[in-house]
Amino acid sequence: MAAACRQAAALGVELMTVHACAGTDALRAAQRGAVEGSTAAGLDAPRLLAVTVLTSWQQQAFQEQLQVQTPIQTYASHLADLAVSAGLGGCVCSPHEVRGLRAGLPDSFAIVTPGIRPAGSAHGDQARITTPADALALGATQLVIGRPITCAADPQGAFAACCQSLNGC
Numbered sequence: 001m002a003a004a005c006r007q008a009a010a011l012g013v014e015l016m017t018v019h020a021c022a023g024t025d026a027l028r029a030a031q032r033g034a035v036e037g038s039t040a041a042g043l044d045a046p047r048l049l050a051v052t053v054l055t056s057w058q059q060q061a062f063q064e065q066l067q068v069q070t071p072i073q074t075y076a077s078h079l080a081d082l083a084v085s086a087g088l089g090g091c092v093c094s095p096h097e098v099r100g101l102r103a104g105l106p107d108s109f110a111i112v113t114p115g116i117r118p119a120g121s122a123h124g125d126q127a128r129i130t131t132p133a134d135a136l137a138l139g140a141t142q143l144v145i146g147r148p149i150t151c152a153a154d155p156q157g158a159f160a161a162c163c164q165s166l167n168g169c
Contacts, residue, residue: 001026002033005048009037013046015112017092020050020079027086047090047110050083052076055094055115058127072128073100080105092144094128095135102139114144118162121148132166 001018008016018030031048038045053062053076063069070078076097081104083091090110093101098111105111115129123129124147132143145162152158 002029004033005030006033006037009034009043009046010041012038012041012043015049016046017049017051018088020052020083020091024082024086027083027088031087048083048088049090049092049110049112050079050086050088052079052091052093052097055113055126055128073097077101077104080109084109090141095130095138095140096128098135098138098140110141111139112142112144113140114146116143116145116148118145118148118158118165132162136166 001022005016005018016034018027020027022030027048027050034048035045053072057072059072062072062075068075072094073096076091076093077100080091080093080101084105089108090112091101092112092114094115095113098113101111113130113135115126116132116135117123117126117129119131130138132145135143149155149158149162
């Protein structure tokens with residue numbers, strides 16, 4: 001992870017994701033690698049985001065398939081805490097975990113939420129979703145809105161509708 005982060009940072013990336021379940025030592029090494037790569041290239045260091053629990057997981061499958069008996073909210077919070085202690089700049093989690101995470105994390109810590117679906121959009125393989133406005137209200141700092149835009153018959157119109165839904169947020 002550290003070598004990959006070093007190389008990507010030297011190319012000027014702004015955001016990178018790493019898996020929080022790699023543990024604190026690996027996360028620290030990834031952060032160091034990113035700083036080393038960006039410094040060597042004379043660039044600003046990217047923000048590393050620790051992926052917590054994928055938005056496609058539901059509690060029962062999470063317990064059965066991964067053998068993790070901890071509730072998803074608690075597990076995601078634990079992984080976000082590892083990211084903070086390792087010096088990362090944020091995490092990726094479903095919108096269902098945002099409120100609980102935001103309460104215990106520094107304000108500067110980014111919370112990026114995939115699983116964002118405009119009202120009326122198909123859920124696809126995403127189990128823990130919400131609308132763009134609701135995710136921001138919960139405390140998300142950045143939203144990932146993929147397929148509702150990229151797979152729309154009119155992607156530009158779908159994007160404009162997402163933006164319109166955020167007016168007043």
